[in-house]
Amino acid sequence: DAGVIQSPRHEVTEMGQEVTLRCKPISGHDYLFWYRQTMMRGLELLIYFNNNVPIDDSGMPEDRFSAKMPNASFSTLKIQPSEPRDSAVYFCASSSSLAASSYEQYFGPGTRLTVT
Amino acid sequence: EDQVTQSPEALRLQEGESSSLNCSYTVSGLRGLFWYRQDPGKGPEFLFTLYSAGEEKEKERLKATLTKKESFLHITAPKPEDSATYLCAAGRGGSNYKLTFGKGTLLTVNP
Numbered sequence: 716d717a718g719v720i721q722s723p724r725h726e727v728t729e730m731g732q733e734v735t736l737r738c739k740p741i742s743g744h745d746y747l748f749w750y751r752q753t754m755m756r757g758l759e760l761l762i763y764f765n766n767n768v769p770i771d772d773s774g775m776p777e778d779r780f781s782a783k784m785p786n787a788s789f790s791t792l793k794i795q796p797s798e799p800r801d802s803a804v805y806f807c808a809s810s811s812s813l814a815a816s817s818y819e820q821y822f823g824p825g826t827r828l829t830v831t
Numbered sequence: 832e833d834q835v836t837q838s839p840e841a842l843r844l845q846e847g848e849s850s851s852l853n854c855s856y857t858v859s860g861l862r863g864l865f866w867y868r869q870d871p872g873k874g875p876e877f878l879f880t881l882y883s884a885g886e887e888k889e890k891e892r893l894k895a896t897l898t899k900k901e902s903f904l905h906i907t908a909p910k911p912e913d914s915a916t917y918l919c920a921a922g923r924g925g926s927n928y929k930l931t932f933g934k935g936t937l938l939t940v941n942p
Contacts, residue, residue: 719874746928757934758875758918771929806874810928818863818922820930822874 717741719823721807727829733795736826739788740809748808748820749782749792758806764790765812797830804828833858835921837933844940847908852936854919855901863922864902865930866895868915875918909940 720739728734740747748763762772767784775782779798784790794801804827808820834857844850856864863882867875879888881897888895892913894905904917916937920930 748928758920758932760929760931763928765928808874818865818880818928819877820865821877822867824872824874 719807719809719821721823721826723826725827728797729831730798731796734797736792736805738790738807741821744809744811746810747784747790750806752804799830802828802830833923833931835919835931835933837919837936839936841937844909846910846940846942849907852904852917854933856921858921858923860923861921864897865920866904867918869918870915911940911942914938914940
């Protein structure tokens with residue numbers, strides 16, 4: 716299996732621009748998670764989906780952030796407009812409720828976002 | 832509010848020098864305690880899940896243990912390739928899929 720795939724790996728943008736991060740979960744996984752990692756705050760859960768439906772978005776920092784999962788193999792995290800404080804590494808992870816160890820989350824390589 | 836605290840923030844060991852990393856948690860109705868390894872520039876990699884106090888799991892030079900308030904990751908005779916950041920995360924009752932992560936311990940093993 717190719718694992719969780721994220722794109723782009725690096726994104727540099729100017730303040731005020733729209734940023735879209737993409738994620739392809741592991742085939743067959745029914746949970747998808749978006750995290751943000753910074754030195755100050757560590758790894759924070761932003762939102763997670765079950766069977767393409769958002770379950771908990773309480774970690775989304777502001778209305779500037781939105782996430783969608785149009786189908787089981789694709790999700791996006793959008794920031795509009797972006798601000799310098801959004802600079803971080805964004806991870807996507809997936810897991811399967813049917814697996815023996817159903818709470819194991821498998822992470823992608825991350826997208827390093829820099830907003831100037 | 833759920834809290835997970837890891838100590839120390841950084842640990843430097845000589846090859847072969849055993850030690851332990853600590854993860855203390857305050858989570859309502861813990862359903863699982865997870866350990867991950869993260870290498871620079873990569874996503875966290877799953878290591879262990881512990882579900883109840885007294886449980887232990889081992890993988891190569893690593894052994895994870897769990898009490899009602901904390902978990903330890905014991906590293907026996909570490910090698911330079913064990914150098915990484917080790918993350919601990921807690922899943923709360925009723926929603927085990929939502930994890931609260933600690934900030935991690937950066938382990939450096941010198942040859």
